[in-house]
Amino acid sequence: MSADDKATLVFAPFPFMSHLVSAVELAKLLTARDERLVVTILVMKLGMPAVEMAKISSYTKNPPNPRINFLHLQENESASTPPTTSKNQILQFMESQKGPARDAVAEMMKRQNGRLAGIVLDMFCTPMIDVANELSAPAFIFFPCGSASLGLMLHLQILHDNRGGDMEECEEVSIPTHVHPVPAKVWPGGHGQRDMFDKDAGILEFLRRYKESRGFVTNTFLEFESHAINSLSADEKLPPVYPVGPMIQGGGEEADEDKRKREEIIAWLDEQPHSSVVFLCFGTCGWFKGDQLKEISTALEQSGLRFLWSLRKPPPNETLGFPGEYENHEQVLPAGFLQRTMETGKVIGWAPQMAVLSHPAVGGFVSHCGWNSILESVWCGVPVAAWPLYAEQQSNAFLLVKEFEMAVEIKMDYMINSDVIVPARTIENAIRQVMDPENKIRPKVKELHDKTRTALVEGGSSYNFLGRLIENVMDDSS
Structure with a gap:
């Protein structure tokens, strides 16, 4: 040529x-x-x-x-x-x-x-x-x-x-x-x-x-x-x-530390039953304040469900920036939470999202509804509980919940910089719904999953x- x-x-x-x-x-x-x-x-x-x-x-x-x-x-x-x-x-x-x-x-x-x-x-x-x-x-x-x-x-x-x-x-x-x-x-x-x-x-x-x-x-x-x-x-x-x-x-090249973390996370998932784990991950810029973390913790503990939670540290001055990693999650979670849930849950920092969503142990995804995350959930056939944070994510959540009826709502109009606290009961109910194998959204996600290819x-x-x-x-x- x-x-x-x-x-x-x-x-x-x-x-x-x-x-x-x-x-x-x-x-x-x-x-x-x-x-x-x-x-x-x-x-x-x-x-x-x-x-x-x-x-x-x-x-x-x-x-x-x-x-x-x-x-x-x-x-x-x-x-x-x-x-x-x-x-x-x-x-x-x-x-x-x-x-x-x-x-x-x-x-x-x-x-x-x-x-x-x-x-x-x-x-x-x-x-x-x-x-x-x-x-x-x-x-x-x-x-x-x-x-x-x-x-x-x-x-x-x-x-x-x-x-x-x-x-x-x-x-x-x-x-x-x-x-x-x-x-x-x-x-x-x-x-x-x-x-x-x-x-x-x-x-x-x-x-x-x-x-x-x-x-x-x-x-x-x-x-x-x-x-x-x-x-x-x-x-x-x-x-x-x-x-x-x-x-x-794609995942792209990983630093040695990220590779080690991914291997540890996948090893934990390998030990969990099929479709038993709810995955919580809120994107590149997602984070929550202390009071909201307590409500999420309570919801997970009371649900009794297996969970994998990507918990990130707020950026300086709680601006819309890039979150960091906690040195010790116990500092921000309720006392004893990690010990009480150690048999059913795992709290992590950075998460290899695509690798997690494609794992057979994952049955639900609590997501900020960033568009890449939505496509990944559809590609992997994992239903979503919608909890948007910023940008166009609220309208994405509206699309999934109201237009397509293929997601569960946690709070569709939530904003990352608001003082609103979503209560544990609301979070728990949504998590239970998204993990319910008989939920009506699951067949819709499965049908769309087949069409992605x-x-x-x-x-x-x-x-x-x-x-x-x-x-x-x-x-x-x-």
């Missing part, structure tokens, strides 16, 4: 590990499907905890295949200067990266003497549409969440602008991508927060530019979100949507949408 037959796609993921890994999974799908495609993934440097930076650095050292490579952008001095506007720091950061990204991509393409097929932008990287325009390349939005969430956010942005920003009287709203009206308490940002509409948040500014793209790539599949996908596809005002999932994030194979819905995406890309670049 000659160099002229090659086409380069540039990916611009937001510099968080979860966003970077999602971008790599999409790149792997594309390059595996069409040998003409080469993917370069831009790695931006955003100030964050050293642990997260180390993970990104380690992850980007070894590209997954010869046609995927990482391009590290030089730090822009203006990115660290004090803000001069009220815009969100993320938006400012992305604006500061446009120049370095443009110059790096232009230099790369000149060096390769190739053709730029398009730029695939993370949902928070829409300022980079300007870079695509300058380089005469189509821009695609990679929305790593579901299609219903995409439809909800786009509709709320339009509604907000049409109402002149007055959203206070909207208690619920009918959304084309949803069967039922969506209450305000589960909109992104949560009840009483309305972070999505906060001028300082900048979210609306990202969304307003979505329609400038050539298409939306979503990490979902038609059999899971048929109503939302068909609704988006029928809207002539929107670019086409390409649901190409489920893209399940067929969507990806030749002739499946996601396989076909991926083919359409590649046709769009190659037609534009030829």
Whole structure:
């Protein structure tokens, strides 16, 4: 194959590990499907905890295949200067990266003497549409969440602008991508927060530019979100949507300590009966305060069920950041809890989530309803008890509980920074329901679990949408 037959796609993921890994999974799908495609993934440097930076650095050292490579952008001095506007720091950061990204991509393409097929932008990287325009390349939005969430956010942005920003009287709203009206308490940002509409948040500014793209790539599949996908596809005002999932994030390389922890956790699960363990895990940024930990502990103990609990330490000042590890769980749990439950439960810190969910001993999942976690639960056929914490997780929980009726609710409108305490009885009842082998949600999860594989194979819905995406890309670049 000659160099002229090659086409380069540039990916611009937001510099968080979860966003970077999602971008790599999409790149792997594309390059595996069409040998003409080469993917370069831009790695931006955003100030964050050293642990997260180390993970990104380690992850980007070894590209997954010869046609995927990482391009590290030089730090822009203006990115660290004090803000001069009220815009969100993320938006400012992305604006500061446009120049370095443009110059790096232009230099790369000149060096390769190739053709730029398009730029695939993370949902928070829409300022980079300007870079695509300058380089005469189509821009695609990679929305790593579901299609219903995409439809909800786009509709709320339009509604907000049409109402002149007055959203206070909207208690619920009918959304084309949803069967039922969506209450305000589960909109992104949560009840009483309305972070999505906060001028300082900048979210609306990202969304307003979505329609400038050539298409939306979503990490979902038609059999899971048929109503939302068909609704988006029928809207002539929107670019086409390409649901190409489920893209399940692999474990990747593990540090020696993480490997040791994983082996210990799996060894414990190996000793448990089939479908007997409820797994509690709340994502990359999930944590709870002391009073809430006591209620969870009481619920687990009173239920008598076997459990595996990933318990993380709140970040400094209890901000929405990256949790750490407790040196001793006894310091934050009720006195004697670990001793009384040592025969039935195990409290851990970091958890190898996919390895745990795929273990036959796990029968239920208490989850924050992050989209990756939802897809992993469906992939593994494990029913969910929904306890969202932040971002779009409340609307994800609404989707699972009310729209699909395939999850149990703990508290659908819970917010991580609220003073609300979910009582032990509520948690216990939900855990008992999700672990009940006769629960009506279990067959629905099993049916969907079977469809996750067929969507990806030749002739499946996601396989076909991926083919359409590649046709769009190659037609534009030829």
